[in-house]
Amino acid sequence: MKKRRPLAADRSPLAAGNWTLWSVFVVVGVFVLSRIGYYLAGVRFDASSLPWFWQFIDPALLKTNLGQSLWYLHSQPPAFNLFLGLVLNLLPGQESAVFTACYLLLGLAFTVTMLLLLRELGVPDTPSAVLTAVYVASPACVLYENWLFYTYPMTVLLLLAALFWHRFVRRGRFLDALVLFVAAAVLAMTWSLFHLVWLLVLVLALVLLRRRDWRTVVAAAAVPLLIVTLWYGKNLAQFGQFTGSTWFGINFSKMTNSMLTVPERRALYDSGTISAVSLVPPFSNPDKYYSTLPKPVPTGIPVLDQEMKPSGIPNFNNPLYIDVSLQYGRDALAILKAHPPAYLRGLAESYLLYFLPASAYLFVAGNAGHISGLERCASIAFNGRFSYHSDHSLRSTQPSLYYQQAFLNTGWFLILAYALVLILGLVFLLRRSSLINHRSSLFFLWFNVAWVTLVANAVEVGENNRFRFVTDPLVFAFLAALAVGWLARRRAAPSNGL
Numbered sequence: 001m002k003k004r005r006p007l008a009a010d011r012s013p014l015a016a017g018n019w020t021l022w023s024v025f026v027v028v029g030v031f032v033l034s035r036i037g038y039y040l041a042g043v044r045f046d047a048s049s050l051p052w053f054w055q056f057i058d059p060a061l062l063k064t065n066l067g068q069s070l071w072y073l074h075s076q077p078p079a080f081n082l083f084l085g086l087v088l089n090l091l092p093g094q095e096s097a098v099f100t101a102c103y104l105l106l107g108l109a110f111t112v113t114m115l116l117l118l119r120e121l122g123v124p125d126t127p128s129a130v131l132t133a134v135y136v137a138s139p140a141c142v143l144y145e146n147w148l149f150y151t152y153p154m155t156v157l158l159l160l161a162a163l164f165w166h167r168f169v170r171r172g173r174f175l176d177a178l179v180l181f182v183a184a185a186v187l188a189m190t191w192s193l194f195h196l197v198w199l200l201v202l203v204l205a206l207v208l209l210r211r212r213d214w215r216t217v218v219a220a221a222a223v224p225l226l227i228v229t230l231w232y233g234k235n236l237a238q239f240g241q242f243t244g245s246t247w248f249g250i251n252f253s254k255m256t257n258s259m260l261t262v263p264e265r266r267a268l269y270d271s272g273t274i275s276a277v278s279l280v281p282p283f284s285n286p287d288k289y290y291s292t293l294p295k296p297v298p299t300g301i302p303v304l305d306q307e308m309k310p311s312g313i314p315n316f317n318n319p320l321y322i323d324v325s326l327q328y329g330r331d332a333l334a335i336l337k338a339h340p341p342a343y344l345r346g347l348a349e350s351y352l353l354y355f356l357p358a359s360a361y362l363f364v365a366g367n368a369g370h371i372s373g374l375e376r377c378a379s380i381a382f383n384g385r386f387s388y389h390s391d392h393s394l395r396s397t398q399p400s401l402y403y404q405q406a407f408l409n410t411g412w413f414l415i416l417a418y419a420l421v422l423i424l425g426l427v428f429l430l431r432r433s434s435l436i437n438h439r440s441s442l443f444f445l446w447f448n449v450a451w452v453t454l455v456a457n458a459v460e461v462g463e464n465n466r467f468r469f470v471t472d473p474l475v476f477a478f479l480a481a482l483a484v485g486w487l488a489r490r491r492a493a494p495s496n497g498l
Contacts, residue, residue, distance in 0.1 A: 185224030249329025384413030
């Protein structure tokens with residue numbers, strides 16, 4: 001009997017000396033050429049969100065009062081506003097060019113990191129280069145790369161953390177663990193979905209998976225974990241909430257209160273189940289709440305006292321919204337208890353939105369219009385979206401038909417891909433398989449896909465396909481590694497007399 005050939009997933013590609021630079025040149029070349037092509041097609045970096053996005057501090061305050069504004073920021077973790085403030089202060093008048101350059105550099109980092117992760121997972125050079133090139137040249141990737149928001153940086157950071165998780169599991173080096181946890185801490189300090197609990201689970205999991213290196217894990221995680229914990233503690237001391245964002249109640253109300261019909265909501269109010277706050281749509285202007293909640297006492301701190309930004313958008317960092325969020329949260333729980341179908345509607349809508357193509361998102365629609373034909377072809381080929389007919393007016397008049405249309409509009413390939421990762425990933429974590437040999441590495445991919453898919457969709461509805469964009473590269477990498485393992489096993493089978 002012939003000796004069994006090692007599976008591709010059994011190798012450590014970089015350590016084995018079969019790593020070649022040509023694939024790096026290829027994918028970087030594809031990145032550059034694709035960006036030139038998209039530019040010629042009319043795609044431009046969109047920084048128009050800066051003055052009015054809810055998550056951003058007023059640019060005037062970022063320029064004149066950056067430190068104080070960040071210190072008293074409670075509605076969002078501070079990292080992305082710090083980035084905005086640094087650009088506005090260090091290079092005034094050149095903001096758009098600097099943001100464009102920063103996101104192009106992020107795109108390069110995305111490209112190289114994706115390639116390295118695929119190689120670490122055992123995908124050979126040529127398939128790694130081809131798969132990476134296809135991914136980074138896809139319309140969705142380009143659209144988010146050209147939009148000033150934290151979604152694209154978060155995607156790059158999560159991919160980077162996945163790479164260094166794998167490298168640490170394989171080599172046990174302190175530097176790999178340190179990069180991993182620094183990236184994870186920046187994620188937690190940028191987007192509240194990546195909660196302190198999420199970070200603690202990563203630390204605990206790595207300690208358990210690499211027990212002989214537990215001291216290295218703890219040493220690498222100590223400072224990043226401390227920084228995130230101190231920020232939560234700062235919010236507890238200042239605003240009474242141990243959290244990265246005080247918006248939870250408002251967001252969760254969209255899963256319950258916003259799913260009620262007007263008669264259902266009025267009946268719950270008349271019965272005393274919910275307060276008058278829940279008669280106001282979430283994220284309304286401050287004056288809409290003053291009849292039910294007291295106006296906050298001025299603090300002398302602009303980022304707290306400001307009610308409306310110069311752009312005409314409410315300042316959701318005003319302390320009023322802390323009380324508003326708490327009341328929405330209490331009412332949401334009351335609705336959940338008194339009228340569970342409302343939450344089930346919210347879950348249905350969140351998952352239907354989640355599996356829409358990421359390019360089908362309002363704030364990238366401007367650039368998407370320049371490449372509408374390519375974007376539609378990509379949605380069919382990569383996401384499996386075959387229907388584009390949706391009538392939102394049916395939501396209140398014919399809900400069953402509305403949800404039927406929404407279901408037909410989803411990306412069927414996306415549903416299949418995520419189901420495969422969540423189900424097979426759990427199976428592979430619980431039992432060994434020759435398809436995926438690096439179970440310890442697999443945990444990071446599976447856990448983060450599960451975290452975003454289950455947690456984000458359980459507590460918020462409205463932008464769910466944007467949430468999914470962040471974990472799409474992890475799903476892509478998992479399926480690529482799975483395919484390589486399956487093909488390698490098929491090739492090896494005849495050698496074993498099977």
